[in-house]
Amino acid sequence: MSDTNTGSKASISRMQAWLDICTSSHPACNRGDTLPPPLPTRVIAVGGKRSSSCFLVSGTDKRGNYATLSHCWGNPNNRPLTTTDKTLTLRQQGIKDEELPKTFRDAVRICRELGIEYLWIDSLCIIQEQASQEDWAEEAPKMGDVYGNSYLTITAAVAADSTEGCFKERLGLMLWPCPVLLFGQQCYVSRYPTTDEESGGDPGDVHPTPPHPLNDRAWVLQEQVLSRRSLIFTSNHLVWRCARMSTSEKYPLGMPHAPNISTDNHRLLNCIINDVIAVEPGKSDIDIYTCWYRMVMVITSRKLTYEDDKLPAIAGVAKRLAATGYDSYHAGLWRGDLLIGILWNSTTLTATETNRSARAPSWSWASVNCPVSYSSLISAGRDASHIPISPLLDILDVSDPPTCAEHPFGMTSKASLQLLGVLLPVVEDESEDSGLFLIEHGTRYAQDISSFLPDHWGLNPSAETPWYCLPVCVQHDPYYRGIRGDPEPYKSSWKESLKTGFDEFRRFNRVFCLVLQAVREQQDTYSRVGTCLISNRKGTEISRISFRERRTLTII
Structure with missing residues (x-):
């Protein structure tokens, strides 16, 4: 299978498989939901696979599954596309795909491919450049709920700003398990786990070398801890993280061992917050x-x-x-x-x-x-x-x-x-x-x-x-x-x-x-x-x- 980009058909298939596994067999990640969550104040309606435009719409009093984008704004001189008081009406009338910076455009495509109707991006869904910062003051307290209720968080880990995108060129065959026929049996050969994978279950994003630009931003930590599911785009592979599975394309069905989750503090906090791990102060091995x-x-x-x-x-x-x-x-x-x-x-x-x-x-x-x-x-x-x-x-x-x-x-x-x-x-x-x-x-x-x-x-x-x-x-x-x-x-x-x-x-x-x-x-x-x-x-x-x-x- 040809796979020279993290946005290839093979990669999209892997994203869909991980999402299907999580939504169908991880009760903790679904939190007993019987209804979709409330939508944020504003969201982007991405349209279907053949759409070429998206629209900023009101989410007030509506429910639905939506994705969130975790990204770097980058240099102030190269700010991402924003919504202001002056451009609000234009954003509601429609944003053509070619108007979106590459990171936003990639995120929209991911949502369309995975069948997620809405996308939340901070720079577009919160009104910027207000002298009173009225909208920011109202929306900032809701940020935790925005990421906590998100169906999927799309993480552009290595993009320094919105122009660099989620998808990166790579040689996928070096990462994927290799199918072989051994003694008449179909088998898959994988690389031997690294030290970080063996001891801590690091799928490749916990301690990356060099560090991901996104991991240098303070606001992103909350997104990493609260998101119920994260799809992380690194320099050459995809990483999936949820309460029940932390893995990469190297191990498509999950890490083949039982890592010590306490080495991954962000995921550990996520599991505590969502009652995946029962923790009571003074009465648990985990403090x-x-x-x-x-x-x-x-x-x-x-x-x-x-x-x-x-x-x-x-x-x-x-x-x-x-x-x-x-x-x-x-x-x-x-x-x-x-x-x-x-x-x-x-x-x-x-x-x-x-x-x-x-x-x-x-x-x-x-x-x-x-x-x-x-x-x-x-x-x-x-x-x-x-x-x-x-x-x-x-x-x-x-x-x-x-x-x-x-x-x-x-x-x-x-x-x-x-x-x-x-x-x-x-x-x-x-x-x-x-x-x-x-x-x-x-x-x-x-x-x-x-x-x-x-x-x-x-x-x-x-x-x-x-x-x-x-x-x-x-x-x-x-x-x-x-x-x-x-x-x-x-x-x-x-x-x-x-x-x-x-x-x-x-x-x-x-x-x-x-x-x-x-x-x-x-x-x-x-x-x-x-x-x-x-x-x-x-x-x-x-x-x-x-x-x-x-x-x-x-x-x-």
Whole structure:
């Protein structure tokens, strides 16, 4: 069979086969639907296989199966075709196929070939270039539902902009299984699975080399997590991803082994959101919070045109997780795991923010304009379990008044935490390795803080706004030489040390802290300036102090 393009007849047949398998035999992917989903506010009616035009139509109060396009807008000087107030009527009257940029034209053809009546493309279905951004403000909160209800997400993974298209030239016979006659039996010969395929079930899009341009965009992560079915067009092959099957043309009927799904965090979150995998906090091998922190690390490392979109870009995922009823959501963190949630650290420092609270409170990762990490606090590799901790403070209240009633998961600038804990005075000193000294009774103690990770450059204490160290928790992490052991002996040793002052396993019981700065003219109110670790030799003492000299404080 001739197959020199990912849009060939053979490729179209493969797309149709995967879609038929999923819709007919994957109940989890169909979610018990008895009716097609509600259509988005506007959709593109693509027409039949012989159509040469498509139309922007209203989806209000209508139901139907529709596809979504996940794509890169690219350079601002080469923007995709858009709908504006001026062109809205023209788009409704019809768009000829030759007017569409190649990526859009390919997506329309895919829908026609697969019998999907409607297509949603953000630049055409949301009105652009409005001074008031009225339509964007109304449609942005719905983005999660748009992708979550989509029948199929078409992903132009390697197209840097809308002109490059979904379909790519390739030698398909190098990828497809080869039919052979062996001892009178019809057989198929395939390449041996790669290491990534064997260990993690990577069908070729999880860790591509070089990285796909689309995987560099923050908004796309939500699309990857929420889409029930994704058809991904890479540089030389097709990839299919749904809750029950992750595969490529190399294995047309699915990966011939049982990959560990926890290595694919996007698909794992998708399965949790859609109840394919039952997960209950504290009662499962898979920890939903660990999955969330991994996603946060990914999204903060991706590009955003507007930094204020950090929370809106994952609002759809947060909304779906909150709907499970497990937990409440506050400024990008979850109430049930706030002790870990507030201990993120910046990995690339930027200049001091002058108005951090405009987007999120200082204790939220969304308040900084750089990648953040939880790597020292969560399990690594394939393990998605929660590393045990013991609290060193109490969370009394989370105040989170809605900033925007229409978009509660995307805007949260006035949230604050009320805590009961210990504040240890610190001073900044560049001569100390960590950059900070603990002060006890007016005396400096060197090497008590083993590391200090500031949120920004240019943050400095003063007489009016001094700095403090706030012990948050002890992590019991028996990770040694690549093996994570039973944490209970380490936890027991730490508990005993609260009485005796001696911890047999103190090197594995690490004390994590926030570094806070007093807010001028607001009593007992502080903002976050970074995180730090207490040195092993001081950990037991700080743990004991944390249960004796507590006070109520608020972090904004």
